[in-house]
Structure formats: C-alpha cells, structure tokens
Amino acid sequence: MEETKVTPTESVETTPVTNDMAFTPAPFKDKKHMGLKRKRVIGNVIIYIILVVMSIIWLFPFVCIVLQSFRCESTQPVGYIIPQKWGFDNYVNLFTKTNFPKWLTNTLIISVVTALVQTVIVLCMSYTLSRLRFKGRKFLMNFMLVLGMFPGMLTMIILYRVLADLGMTQANSIPGLILVYVASSGMGYYISKGFFDTLPKSLDEAARVDGATNAQVLTKVILPLSKPIVIYTLLTAFMGPWGDFVFARYVSFGTSSGMNVAVGLQDFLSTAGNTFKNYTMFCAGGVVVAVPITILFMLLQKYYVEGVTGGAVKG
Amino acid sequence: MQVEDEKEKQPESVVEEAETTSAPTPAPIAVEKHSRLEYSDLEYLKLSKWQRFLYHIARFFLGIPAWFKNAGIAIWHFLKKCGLGVWHEIKDIGLTFVHGDWKTKISYGVMGFGSLARGQILRGILFLSFEVIFIVYMVFWGGYWLSMLPSLGKLGPAEEYNEELDTYITVYHDNSFKILLYGILTLFFIVAFIYTWRLNIKQNKISEEILATGKKLKSGKQDLRSLVDDEFHKTLLALPVTGILVFTVMPILFMILVAFTNYSGATNNGYTNNLFSWVGWNNFNTLLNWKSGNTAYSAAFGEILGWTLMWAFFATFSNYFLGMLVAIMINKKGIHFKKVWRTILVLTIAIPQFISLLYVSRMFADNGIIIARLQQWHWVGDNFSFFGDKANPWVSRLMVILINIWIGIPYLMLIATGILMNIPEDLYESARIDGANVWQQYTKITLPYMLFVTGPYLLTSFIGNMNNFNVIYLLTGGGPTNGAVSAASGSVGYTDLLITWLYKITMGANSEYYMASVIGILVFVVSAVLSMIVYNFMPSNKHEEDYQ
Numbered sequence: 001m002e003e004t005k006v007t008p009t010e011s012v013e014t015t016p017v018t019n020d021m022a023f024t025p026a027p028f029k030d031k032k033h034m035g036l037k038r039k040r041v042i043g044n045v046i047i048y049i050i051l052v053v054m055s056i057i058w059l060f061p062f063v064c065i066v067l068q069s070f071r072c073e074s075t076q077p078v079g080y081i082i083p084q085k086w087g088f089d090n091y092v093n094l095f096t097k098t099n100f101p102k103w104l105t106n107t108l109i110i111s112v113v114t115a116l117v118q119t120v121i122v123l124c125m126s127y128t129l130s131r132l133r134f135k136g137r138k139f140l141m142n143f144m145l146v147l148g149m150f151p152g153m154l155t156m157i158i159l160y161r162v163l164a165d166l167g168m169t170q171a172n173s174i175p176g177l178i179l180v181y182v183a184s185s186g187m188g189y190y191i192s193k194g195f196f197d198t199l200p201k202s203l204d205e206a207a208r209v210d211g212a213t214n215a216q217v218l219t220k221v222i223l224p225l226s227k228p229i230v231i232y233t234l235l236t237a238f239m240g241p242w243g244d245f246v247f248a249r250y251v252s253f254g255t256s257s258g259m260n261v262a263v264g265l266q267d268f269l270s271t272a273g274n275t276f277k278n279y280t281m282f283c284a285g286g287v288v289v290a291v292p293i294t295i296l297f298m299l300l301q302k303y304y305v306e307g308v309t310g311g312a313v314k315g
Numbered sequence: 316m317q318v319e320d321e322k323e324k325q326p327e328s329v330v331e332e333a334e335t336t337s338a339p340t341p342a343p344i345a346v347e348k349h350s351r352l353e354y355s356d357l358e359y360l361k362l363s364k365w366q367r368f369l370y371h372i373a374r375f376f377l378g379i380p381a382w383f384k385n386a387g388i389a390i391w392h393f394l395k396k397c398g399l400g401v402w403h404e405i406k407d408i409g410l411t412f413v414h415g416d417w418k419t420k421i422s423y424g425v426m427g428f429g430s431l432a433r434g435q436i437l438r439g440i441l442f443l444s445f446e447v448i449f450i451v452y453m454v455f456w457g458g459y460w461l462s463m464l465p466s467l468g469k470l471g472p473a474e475e476y477n478e479e480l481d482t483y484i485t486v487y488h489d490n491s492f493k494i495l496l497y498g499i500l501t502l503f504f505i506v507a508f509i510y511t512w513r514l515n516i517k518q519n520k521i522s523e524e525i526l527a528t529g530k531k532l533k534s535g536k537q538d539l540r541s542l543v544d545d546e547f548h549k550t551l552l553a554l555p556v557t558g559i560l561v562f563t564v565m566p567i568l569f570m571i572l573v574a575f576t577n578y579s580g581a582t583n584n585g586y587t588n589n590l591f592s593w594v595g596w597n598n599f600n601t602l603l604n605w606k607s608g609n610t611a612y613s614a615a616f617g618e619i620l621g622w623t624l625m626w627a628f629f630a631t632f633s634n635y636f637l638g639m640l641v642a643i644m645i646n647k648k649g650i651h652f653k654k655v656w657r658t659i660l661v662l663t664i665a666i667p668q669f670i671s672l673l674y675v676s677r678m679f680a681d682n683g684i685i686i687a688r689l690q691q692w693h694w695v696g697d698n699f700s701f702f703g704d705k706a707n708p709w710v711s712r713l714m715v716i717l718i719n720i721w722i723g724i725p726y727l728m729l730i731a732t733g734i735l736m737n738i739p740e741d742l743y744e745s746a747r748i749d750g751a752n753v754w755q756q757y758t759k760i761t762l763p764y765m766l767f768v769t770g771p772y773l774l775t776s777f778i779g780n781m782n783n784f785n786v787i788y789l790l791t792g793g794g795p796t797n798g799a800v801s802a803a804s805g806s807v808g809y810t811d812l813l814i815t816w817l818y819k820i821t822m823g824a825n826s827e828y829y830m831a832s833v834i835g836i837l838v839f840v841v842s843a844v845l846s847m848i849v850y851n852f853m854p855s856n857k858h859e860e861d862y863q
Binding site: 040043044047048050051054055057058059061062064065077078079080081121122124125127128132134140144146147149150151152153154155156157158159161162179180182183184185186187213214215216218239242243245246262265266269275279282283286289290293294296297298301304305308309310 | 543547554559561563567570644650660661662663669670671674680683684687817818821828842843846
C-alpha cells in the first residue's frame with residue numbers, strides 16, 4: 001500500500017533508464033547498471049521500512065498485554081502503556097483469588113484429550129477417503145461438503161440439551177465439551193487427505209503384493225511416513241479447544257468451575273464494572289494462556305506451515 | 316520495483332486504446348453471424364481487454380437460464396435414478412422371496428435366520444440381536460415418540476395431586492423438545508433397520524448363490540479378518556461417521572425442523588410450558604415479509620445480509636491481496652532476516668484469538684489507549700468512538716475490516732509463500748528478457764497462478780468469513796447499535812453478521828430460536844448458491860492443465 005505512495009517521486013529520476021533498457025547502446029551500459037542497482041537499493045529500503053512498521057503494528061498489542069500485566073498501581077484500562085509500578089500482583093491474584101487454576105486445568109485436560117482423539121478420528125477419515133476405494137466414497141465427501149455449509153452455531157442449542165440430558169453441562173462440562181469437539185471432527189479431513197493423496201500409490205501396492213492386509217499397510221507403511229501430518233493435526237486439534245469460546249461458554253453456562261480459560265477470561269471483561277476491576281488481571285491471564293501455546297507453536301511451526309500451505313493448494 | 320510500472324503503463328494504455336478503436340468492427344458481425352453471443356477463438360483474440368471482460372460478463376448472464384435448465388435436468392435424472400433404484404430393490408426383494416429356499420423365506424420375518432441355518436453364526440446373531448433391540452425399542456419407546464411427532468405433544472405440565480406425598484406437585488407430561496429430538500432419532504433408527512433388513516435379504520441371496528456353485532461360505536473368523544483387510548474402510552469410518560451422524564446431521568435436521576415450529580428455546584433450565592407446535596412456513600414469512608405486516612425482521616435481515624456479504628468480500632480479498640503482497644516483499648531477493656519477519660507475523664496465529672481480539676477491542680474501546688492518544692493529539696473529537704453506540708457505523712465497519720487484516724495477513728502470507736515458491740523461476744526469467752516489468756510479471760504470472768491454485772481456498776474463506784463469529788463478536792459485539800432496525804428481537808448492530816445476529820437471537824433475554832433456525836437455513840442457502848456460482852467461474856475448473 002505505502003509503496004505506491006512513494007513511487008511517483010522516485011520514478012522521476014530513474015524512469016528514463018528503464019524505458020530505454022532495450023535500446024541502450026553499449027557506452028551507456030555502466031550508467032544503466034548503476035541505475036538498476038540504485039533502484040533496487042531504494043526498493044529494498046522501502047520494503048524494509050514497511051516490514052519494520054508492520055512488525056511494530058503486529059507486535060504492539062502483545063507488548064501492551066505483557067506490560068499491562070505487570071502494572072500494579074491500578075487495575076482499570078488506562079491511557080498509557082508503561083506501568084508506573086511494576087510487580088507480579090496480577091499474577092498472584094490470578095492464581096490465588098480467582099478460579100483461574102481450575103479453568104487452566106479444565107482447558108488443559110480438554111485440549112490434550114481432544115487433540116489425541118481428534119487426531120485418530122481425522123486420520124481414520126482422511127486415510128480412508130484418500131487411499132481406499134469403496135462404494136459411496138464420493139457421496140460421503142459431497143455430503144460432508146454440504147453439511148459444512150450449515151452454520152455450526154445453530155446446532156449448539158440442541159447439543160447443549162443433549163449434553164444436559166446426559167448430565168455433562170455446567171460443572172461437569174469437561175467430558176461434554178470433549179465429546180462435542182471430537183464427535184464431528186471427522187469433517188475436517190481435507191488437509192490430511194491432501195497429504196495422503198501425495199504419497200505414491202505404489203507403496204500400498206507393493207505391500208499388498210507382499211501379503212499385507214489393509215490395516216497393516218496403514219500401520220506399517222503409511223503411518224511411519226505421516227509424521228508431519230500427524231503433528232499438524234495434533235497441533236491444530238490442541239489449539240482449537242485451547243482458545244474455543246462460544247461453545248465452551250454455552251456448555252459451562254455461568255458455572256465457574258466448568259469454564260475454560262477463554263470463557264473465564266472473557267468474563268473478566270464482560271461488563272464495564274468487571275473491566276474496571278479485572279483488566280490487568282485479564283492481561284496476566286492472557287499471558288499465562290498464550291505463552292505455552294506460543295512456544296509449542298513456534299517449535300512445531302514447520303509442520304503447521306506445511307499443513308496450511310498444502311491445504312490451501314489442494315482446497 | 317514500482318518505478319517501472321508508471322512508465323510502462325503508458326505505452327500499454329496507448330496500445331489498448333488502439334485496440335479498442337479497431338476492435339469494435341468484428342464484434343457486431345460475430346454477434347449477428349451466430350445470433351448468439353459466442354466468438355470463435357480467432358475472434359476472441361481480436362478483442363481488447365475490456366471487450367473480453369464484457370464478453371465474459373455477458374456470457375455469464377446469458378448462461379444463467381442454461382444453468383437452471385441443467386440443474387433441472389440434473390435433478391430430474393437424480394430423481395429418476397432414485398426411483399429406478401427403489402424399484403429395482405423392491406423387485407429384487409420380491410424375486411429373492413419367490414426363488415429363495417425356506418431358510419431365506421423365514422429370514423424375511425426373523426432376520427439372520429438364513430445365516431444361522433447356513434452356519435454363519437456371527438452374522439446371524441448380529442442380525443437377530445439387531446432385530447430384537449429394534450422391536451423392543453419401538454414397543455417401549457419409539458412408538459410413543461413417533462406417535463407424538465405430528466402434534467409435538469398435547470399435555471403440558473400440570474399441578475396434580477400426589478397421594479403418597481399428600482400434596483400437589485408439578486407433573487411434567489409431554490415435552491415437545493424431547494418428542495422432536497427422539498422422534499428424529501427414532502426415524503434414524505427405522506431407516507437403519509430397513510437398511511439392515513435389506514442387507515439381511517441380500518445376504519441370503521448371495522449365500523444361496525455361493526452354495527449353489529459348491530463353494531463354502533465365509534466363517535465368522537474370516538468375517539472378522541476382512542474388517543482389517545477388504546472391508547477396512549468400514550472399521551475406520553465407523554467411529555467418525557457415527558459421530559458426524561449423531562452430533563452434526565441429527566442437530567442440523569432438528570434445526571431445519573425447528574424452523575417450522577414456534578419453539579422459542581429458553582436458554583435456561585427448560586421452559587415453563589413444555590409445548591410448542593408446527594407452524595408451517597410462518598417463520599419464513601415473518602423474516603422475508605411475504606405476508607405478515609411485521610417488517611422489523613425483514614428490515615433487519617436485509618440490512619445484515621448486505622453487510623455480511625460486503626464484509627465477507629472485503630475481508631477475504633483485502634487479506635488475500637495484502638497477504639500476497641507481504642509474502643512477495645518478504646521473499647524478494649536481497650531482503651534479509653526473512654525468518655524474523657515471518658516469525659513476527661506468525662506469532663499472531665499462535666496466540667489464541669480470544670486474547671488478541673479481546674485485547675484489541677479494549678484498545679479501541681471508548682476509554683482505551685488508542686482513542687485517548689488520538690484525543691490527546693486532537694485528531695478526533697471528544698465524542699469519537701470506534702465501536703460504541705455514538706460511533707459512525709462506517710468507521711466501525713472500516714475498523715473491523717482493518718483489524719481483520721491484522722489477523723488474516725499472517726495466514727495468507729504463509730499460504731502465499733508456499734505457493735510462490737512453486738512458481739518456476741524461469742517463467743520470470745523469460746518474462747524479464749521479453750521486457751516485462753514487475754507489474755506485468757505480477758499480473759501475467761504471479762496472480763493467475765495464485766488464483767488458479769487458491770481458487771477453492773478463496774471460496775471456502777469467503778464462506779468462512781460470512782460465518783466469522785469470533786472476530787465480530789469479540790471485537791465489537793455487533794456494535795454500534797442500529798436504531799433503525801433494533802425492534803426485531805433485541806438490538807441489532809451495524810457490524811452484526813447473520814451469524815452473530817443468530818447468536819443474539821438464541822441467547823438474548825427473549826430468545827426466538829425458530830427465527831434463528833430460519834436465518835441459519837438462509838445462510839446455508841446463500842453459501843450454497845454462492846459456491847455454485849463461484850465453482851462455475853473457477854479457473855481450476857476450466858483449464859485444469861494450464862499449469863501442469
């Protein structure tokens with residue numbers, strides 16, 4: 001965006017050189033060369049400036065959150081960024097005076113179990129759709145495509161009622177949430193199917209010729225090759241419930257002990273009065289929640305990038 | 316790099332003008348000749364850029380009747396296929412009964428009898444036990460749910476005298492919600508039973524044929540073994556598909572049916588009167604204002620649908636092009652610290668959205684850092700607000716889109732980086748040798764390739780943005796309130812999407828779940844229609860081999 005603003009001024013001095021590029025006679029070669037080089041340097045400097053500005057914009061909120069979480073002189077939102085009095089008060093309060101430890105354990109349990117089960121389900125689904133051929137395969141895929149267009153939000157109320165009938169809401173929301181997260185996860189098979197599609201078919205055939213059953217092909221041949229996609233699925237399946245807000249809020253329904261961190265922390269800011277009391281504590285909570293997932297994400301970034309790129313390419 | 320653009324554009328536009336002045340002559344002839352808007356390849360190549368564009372647009376609109384025709388034909392073929400399929404099944408069932416032996420005939424009533432009698436104990440037991448369970452369920456529970464389905468229950472809760480306690484207590488009779496829910500489940504069960512019954516008959520027929528050729532039938536052990544081999548897909552799909560059926564298909568069916576009832580869906584522990592009933596198309600009429608005099612809903616719906624589409628368009632394409640631009644900048648030769656730039660952006664993906672969005676929403680709130688600063692510098696007045704009720708709606712909408720760019724660019728940057736690396740470098744090389752400038756390289760190589768590869772992604776992200784609950788809800792909560800249309804079930808905001816409106820309707824003080832269901836169905840219709848149109852337009856659909 002900003003690039004285009006700069007162009008007119010720059011173009012004045014350098015354009016003649018570029019325009020003549022094809023026709024420039026030999027003696028002027030040096031001049032042209034210098035012009036190109038200078039132009040590239042200017043271009044790069046502009047890009048650097050843009051990138052630095054972008055980095056500041058992108059990091060600014062996070063730096064703010066961290067700084068605010070150490071602010072001790074007041075708890076409400078204020079118009080300045082650097083705290084006047086530093087300290088760990090907010091963190092101490094968070095862990096001693098609120099239900100935050102409970103929320104954190106809830107979230108951790110939900111995320112870990114969901115990640116494991118969901119990965120198994122997604123892999124089952126995607127492997128089957130990608131590498132096995134059976135009657136109704138196309139139908140199943142189209143069916144899920146159409147299903148995906150219904151707004152999932154609407155199914156919440158009925159799922160809530162079903163869970164309530166099973167006694168899995170409010171204080172007991174953990175199993176209920178896991179059940180709901182996991183149950184429909186088979187619909188998100190696209191990215192790992194894309195991965196399985198890229199593995200050569202000859203691998204399966206060779207194993208089949210050697211007398212392996214389909215199950216053995218999966219466990220002995222394909223799975224050892226699937227590390228990237230397994231890690232990608234685990235990572236995304238873990239991150240989903242870690243930050244899920246809407247359904248968790250619905251299922252816990254105001255019962256503090258059944259909340260996850262997202263719901264609990266959102267509660268801190270739900271009203272103006274709460275915001276006044278809890279703003280810095282919310283920041284501290286945000287830091288506590290964000291740090292582990294960020295570290296995990298950064299460690300596994302490579303797999304995430306592979307998955308996202310592959311997924312977008314294959315649709 | 317942009318330096319070249321400005322200059323190069325000029326000659327190009329001259330050429331374009333020359334083309335436009337010379338081109339119109341063949342065009343009318345072509346139209347006359349074919350009496351339809353269709354050019355041959357040669358005629359098409361003679362057209363200027365704009366004429367080509369207009370040509371495509373015209374083709375698109377002229378093609379619409381053909382779509383409907385094709386869709387009609389497709390539906391007719393589908394129905395014909397279904398009808399024929401059912402007829403074949405029925406014929407086969409009849410023929411199997413006529414030609415089958417006595418074991419087969421008994422299997423029509425006692426499922427699995429044929430299998431048991433022929434020594435396939437495992438299959439026989441499974442069939443038989445399924446039948447027993449089905450009958451027991453239908454007699455004790457299923458029959459009740461099914462019989463109540465047409466009326467959705469008649470008796471509400473009542474105070475009745477209880478002799479044991481010697482006092483009046485509330486007795487809950489029919490519960491419409493449960494009737495609808497278990498009614499659907501019972502219907503599912505009946506379909507499953509019919510399918511299994513048909514399977515059982517087919518089994519008998521196949522067994523008879525196998526035995527007639529003198530071969531042996533599969534033993535139970537072999538059956539189990541086939542579950543990890545030839546029938547492995549059944550093993551793998553059993554769990555995921557059951558999950559989807561129970562937790563997605565069933566709720567969606569329920570939701571569709573609720574749109575035809577007056578179920579208001581109290582959010583708390585049940586509702587005072589456990590009954591609701593069928594109302595036909597009334598709710599659709601209310602929302603679309605076909606008949607009813609109440610325009611509150613239709614006004615809100617029109618307003619919100621317009622903004623939803625606008626939002627989805629801008630959110631998708633702003634992210635797409637800016638993300639691509641960032642990726643190109645980072646990947647440019649001579650730029651150092653590529654990894655650092657990427658990591659900084661990717662950080663936004665790692666941090667859970669509810670934290671970043673909630674925090675950003677507080678930054679832009681009326682007493683937040685940003686407004687405080689802007690007021691301090693006297694850039695904005697004292698009453699300025701981004702998302703508060705006194706805000707200018709267009710400022711709020713613009714801000715939502717801008718903040719969404721902040722969220723979306725990192726994803727697009729990652730995706731675009733991966734794809735850009737796949738474009739063969741020699742394409743650019745030869746383009747440069749031919750004298751193409753950066754802009755031409757971008758529009759002729761990078762952009763077509765990106766669009767080709769990410770066409771399906773663009774579509775899914777458009778629909779995803781239409782239903783982008785998190786960004787809107789956490790950022791603005793729908794605000795600023797839209798006074799003009801707020802009459803319909805609680806407040807409606809200028810930045811409310813259909814999906815957040817739907818959430819408000821279900822969660823509000825006086826929730827109207829039936830309206831939410833109608834909106835949900837309409838969201839589905841809009842997504843499906845859009846997908847169909849875009850899918851027809853998508854380059855990956857037309858020129859599959861172009862980039863291979």
